[in-house]
Amino acid sequence: MKAKKALAWGVAVALVVLGCLFLAFQGLQDFDFSEYRTRPLAFDFDGYSVAGTLHLPRAENPPLVLLVHGDGPADRYSGDGYMPLISTLLDSGIAVYSWDKPGIGESGGNWLSFSMDDRARLAATALATVKQQPGLQTSPAGFLGFSQAGWVLPILAQEPARGDFFVIVGGAINWLRQGAYYTKRKMELAGASGQDIKAALKAGMDADLKLRPQSFSYQDYLASGMDETPMSEPRFGFVQRNMRADSTHNLWHISAPVLTIHGSEDLNVDPVANSNGYREILKGRHKANRSVVVPGGTHALLRAGLFNYQLEGNMPAGLKTLFAVLGRRAYAPGALETLTGWVNGLATENSGAGKPSGRSN
Structure with a gap:
């Protein structure tokens, strides 16, 4: 009897270990883009070079998303933090371009010398560059911006819109x-x-x-x-x-489709007040407009029960390791599905084609 119990206990432990290894493998896959077409792509802006990377799914003429950073000295992958998101977008058949902020990584310049209008001009230049790439000239293309980019994207989106769609994650309408x-x-x-x-x-x-x-x-x-x-x-x-940044005026002059997403547990930006503010201003402008608050989400839409810190630097090393293990599963349930579904829904509507195919999850 004791032998049977010991065997059962050993099997249970082995299954738990195997399950953990499987989850770790699944999460680490989100940091590997090797099965997709990936190439460096730089562009000139105000006399210096801005370096980035273009990631392409297997689908032809895919929708294209350009990532616009929040605050801080971010490289094209935001210290690898963007990788699970990029992997999810690629799996959904969406191409992605991101760049090192000026003065960071391989880019010249100094991002701290920028106004929000400067940041918008840089993003528009990036879009013009990527749209010249083979296979993307006729792709629907838009911007996905984080936090501080909430003051950049409305500048890009006001008429005439420099982009076909706009996604604001954790944005605030007023700086102060x-x-x-x-x-x-x-x-x-x-x-x-x-x-x-x-x-x-x-x-x-x-x-x-x-x-x-x-x-x-x-x-x-x-x-x-x-x-x-x-x-x-x-x-x-x-x-x-x-510090005078306030996107109210820009938002009143937008007719392009806009999705705003906030995590309900955001410690940096008031999720309810800003989501309601976006919704009221953008109401009736485009049938695809949505303002969503994701239950249990952080400022970056991660699972608040695990990853809710105002600054990434405050997060313990152990939780950063857990983020790497979980990959896209570190995000609050429904967050990434809302984002990819909205972008692909617009692309399908505009093209009349079926949803692009990517790697299965």
């Missing part, structure tokens, strides 16, 4: 309101009292008023002591240049 929400959630997570949070938000508003005038220099900023850990001078310039 987003900053206040971020501060509030950060302090709540740290256990701050309501009174301390209220005082910090008031101090933040006062600091924003000081920062607004271009006459307020970096030396003035350092002397003010408004930040316990001061920004670098390039970051100061970037913030001062873009």
